[in-house]
Amino acid sequence: MTNNKLLSDFKDALRKEGLKITPQRIAVLEEIIKNKGHRESEDVYMAIKTRKTHVSRATVYRTLDILVQNGFARKLNLGDGRARYEPKIDSPHHDHMICNNCGKIIEFVNHEIEKIQEEIAKHHQFKLQQHIHQLFGICKECQ
Amino acid sequence: MTNNKLLSDFKDALRKEGLKITPQRIAVLEEIIKNKGHRESEDVYMAIKTRKTHVSRATVYRTLDILVQNGFARKLNLGDGRARYEPKIDSPHHDHMICNNCGKIIEFVNHEIEKIQEEIAKHHQFKLQQHIHQLFGICKECQ
DNA sequence: TTTATAATTGAGTATCATTCTCATTTATAA
């Protein structure tokens, strides 16, 4: 998926929701899909501010919410009090391994776990909507 | 494990750490092992305050940390900005299913997932220390 | 048992990410 396609998808989504297409919203989308991954709101705010578009922290938070709500981004809670945002497009579902020493984030995918999860939910007649699966420890480089 | 045994274990742990045995610390332990599970700090604070021992929020937070550090309690991050604490004694390792509607917390155990997790970590030469595995959705009663 | 003292406590303040408020600005439909 090209960035142009993404951009127009985002504009479509905004229209569909009755939201306006503003330079700030476009800038947040562009910053997020740069695919540096796992960005903090403050990060995104600073990057946009430094580069070109005038934006406020409030608008960054608001736009990140829109991105999450419309499936363009995923919001991660790594337990340190600061949310992270990653682009959701083109990236298959994955979970995260976080280094307790250097903070590095490694993505992992495991279909077996996904399957077992679903079985567990089913067994409890629980309608599974999302999940968080994070492994914390010390990465290869930090040992 | 009786509560008396637990109490004396806690006292031993405090001594071992060079910490003093205070009524406030004992009260926090007692409140946590009541096994209502998944207690918020504010909960614990109110319960102790209402019943008997004079205690402050600060001391509750400090003591909960001591309990976690010494393996008497586990701290949960459910993504809503308020930590939960559960007694760790006698309870086998488990993860949590959280109802997005009513907030109910259901515990689940799955050894297969634990095993796969370890394999994933090993594969990345990652030294696994803790993990978070939470399933969010709608519980049986809320459907 | 008393004393000395370092640890603990509590009240209130600080912090920090995030959300809210509301006056001003702007995108967009007509």
Added chain:
DNA sequence: TTATAAATGAGAATGATACTCAATTATAAA
């Protein structure tokens, strides 16, 4: 071009948790 509802931004509010420091207390030693 205009009208207007939505969006924005600056700063204040929020809420959980951590910090500060003077007063209190547990405990080891006398």
